[in-house]
Amino acid sequence: xxxxALLFAFLCLAFFSYGQPSASADDAxxxxxxTQMYSLPGVRYMHRLKAACPEATLQVEKLxxxxxxxxxxxxxEGTIKKKGQYSYVVLIxxxxxTRRDTVxxxxxxxxxxxxxxxxxLSWNVFEEEIDEEKMLAVAHAAKHYGLDTLGYRxxxxxxxxxxxxERPEGEYPDYDHVKFPHGMAWLADTxxxxxxxxxxxxxxxxxxxxxxxxSLGYEAADARQYAEWGMDLLKYDYCGAPNDMxxxxxxxxxxxxxLEASGRKILFYMCEWGQLAPWLWASETGATCWRxxxxxxxxxxxxxxxxSGHVGVVQGLDGxxxxxxxxxxxxxxxxxMMMVGLHGTGKSSSFDAQHYLDIxxxxxxxxxxxxxxxxQFSLWAMMSSPLTLSFDIRHIxxxxxxxxxxxxxxxxxxxxxxxxxEVVCDTLLSGGQRVEVFLKELANGDIxxxxxxRADSPATLCLTPAMLRLQGADxxxxxxxxxxxxxxxxxxxxxxxxxxxxxxxxxxxxxx
Ligand code: GLA
Numbered sequence: 467x468x469x470x471a472l473l474f475a476f477l478c479l480a481f482f483s484y485g486q487p488s489a490s491a492d493d494a495x496x497x498x499x500x501t502q503m504y505s506l507p508g509v510r511y512m513h514r515l516k517a518a519c520p521e522a523t524l525q526v527e528k529l530x531x532x533x534x535x536x537x538x539x540x541x542x543e544g545t546i547k548k549k550g551q552y553s554y555v556v557l558i559x560x561x562x563x564t565r566r567d568t569v570x571x572x573x574x575x576x577x578x579x580x581x582x583x584x585x586x587l588s589w590n591v592f593e594e595e596i597d598e599e600k601m602l603a604v605a606h607a608a609k610h611y612g613l614d615t616l617g618y619r620x621x622x623x624x625x626x627x628x629x630x631x632e633r634p635e636g637e638y639p640d641y642d643h644v645k646f647p648h649g650m651a652w653l654a655d656t657x658x659x660x661x662x663x664x665x666x667x668x669x670x671x672x673x674x675x676x677x678x679x680x681s682l683g684y685e686a687a688d689a690r691q692y693a694e695w696g697m698d699l700l701k702y703d704y705c706g707a708p709n710d711m712x713x714x715x716x717x718x719x720x721x722x723x724x725l726e727a728s729g730r731k732i733l734f735y736m737c738e739w740g741q742l743a744p745w746l747w748a749s750e751t752g753a754t755c756w757r758x759x760x761x762x763x764x765x766x767x768x769x770x771x772x773x774s775g776h777v778g779v780v781q782g783l784d785g786x787x788x789x790x791x792x793x794x795x796x797x798x799x800x801x802x803m804m805m806v807g808l809h810g811t812g813k814s815s816s817f818d819a820q821h822y823l824d825i826x827x828x829x830x831x832x833x834x835x836x837x838x839x840x841x842q843f844s845l846w847a848m849m850s851s852p853l854t855l856s857f858d859i860r861h862i863x864x865x866x867x868x869x870x871x872x873x874x875x876x877x878x879x880x881x882x883x884x885x886x887x888e889v890v891c892d893t894l895l896s897g898g899q900r901v902e903v904f905l906k907e908l909a910n911g912d913i914x915x916x917x918x919x920r921a922d923s924p925a926t927l928c929l930t931p932a933m934l935r936l937q938g939a940d941x942x943x944x945x946x947x948x949x950x951x952x953x954x955x956x957x958x959x960x961x962x963x964x965x966x967x968x969x970x971x972x973x974x975x976x977x978x
Pocket of ligand 1: 589624676737760761
């Protein structure tokens with residue numbers, strides 16, 4: 467019995483340590499949160515601190531002017547007006563020992579990714595068939611539907627823009643001249659003149675995931691060429707590279723430094739799928755967002771299908787929800803492209819286990835329900851994950867447009883304080899439904915609250931001020947998706963919220 471209890475305790479510890487640096491005797495009480503932070507001048511800053519061992523006590527000293535230590539909420543907060551490099555020291559006390567960690571804080575109005583990237587990537591819908599004509603059609607459609615004004619600015623070439631599977635003679639990369647007859651510089655220039663930014667893709671090994679030539683050993687030449695073409699983003703994959711953290715750090719740092727030296731501001735988007743805990747080290751390489759899971763699929767819950775590691779919405783959410791201590795302005799966890807708009811039409815996102823055969827015997831994929839697409843959009847927005855579209859945006863239905871153009875939801879995602887939502891309640895209701903409440907603090911003092919129902923049946927949960935850590939204020943609830951059309955104050959005994967199966971209700975809450 468005792469052995470069983472010990473095994474259970476060990477398993478619990480292992481489960482709850484997921485996402486944290488491993489605790490050895492030397493660093494048992496290191497910080498388990500980011501120590502390289504960013505903020506915008508004059509904008510509210512918040513750094514929620516977390517130690518590797520929960521019983522540790524934290525103190526902060528040497529705070530720059532404008533910031534204070536909120537011991538009750540365990541966070542550094544305030545506003546720094548002037549651009550510059552700042553630091554403060556965190557004291558972590560545990561078992562009679564005190565460790566000091568320094569946090570570096572860059573305050574700048576010239577950050578590459580102050581708020582999560584928004585845009586579109588070519589892979590899921592076009593795969594190897596991406597070309598200039600499609601990129602232009604996508605750009606025109608994005609303008610037509612007003613996606614640019616909503617913030618979807620980055621239109622990204624994913625894998626296979628390349629001239630072939632082997633690098634051409636000489637140092638520099640080349641594109642496929644048949645697919646891109648006017649050339650990359652022309653395409654970039656055209657997209658820029660339309661008000662967009664353009665992204666490109668490569669891999670930290672000899673070949674990309676789909677078999678084009680990669681950048682290993684040619685980082686400087688590639689970065690220079692991307693800059694010369696006018697690229698604004700590099701998605702940098704990890705296929706064919708060793709499963710070794712030190713080596714991944716080295717390869718990403720080499721490309722990060724090459725991009726910095728290229729003379730152009732290029733957003734460095736790390737696509738290592740979260741296997742080597744990039745949230746712990748990616749920011750130091752120059753990356754400003756990093757994937758936290760394998761590729762997402764047009765499917766709600768992958769469990770029970772296979773163990774390939776591909777992720778449905780539920781797995782994407784679970785892969786990043788405990789990683790909030792590593793997210794912030796200019797450093798975002800990325801739960802991969804959203805599936806909204808696909809309805810089973812994506813290439814790699816559709817999969818064998820989920821189709822029916824039409825009368826000609828062809829497989830037809832169905833994708834998810836509109837409620838599930840909206841849930842994913844809401845949860846990704848709450849978690850400050852990049853909002854990247856992956857469907858054929860040349861034709862957007864009214865129902866899909868309604869989801870991706872919810873400006874209040876986008877504003878929550880793009881909030882200038884860059885906080886990733888944290889789970890403040892995860893509860894099993896008497897009907898067996900599992901409901902989670904997410905809370906995201908916003909720069910103007912409001913908070914965003916999301917109530918998410920994983921279950922296959924509707925649930926009702928009562929939100930209380932204590933649950934939201936907001937006692938002592940009148941709380942005005944505004945329903946972001948308009949399920950309830952009137953704003954309402956939270957009654958003193960709490961606000962009951964009904965959530966349909968797989969639905970996410972989102973509120974913007976004002977303290978008045
Ligand atoms: C990997 C990435 C995808 C996509 C493909 C392209 O699977 O995770 O997002 O870029 O490669 O080959």
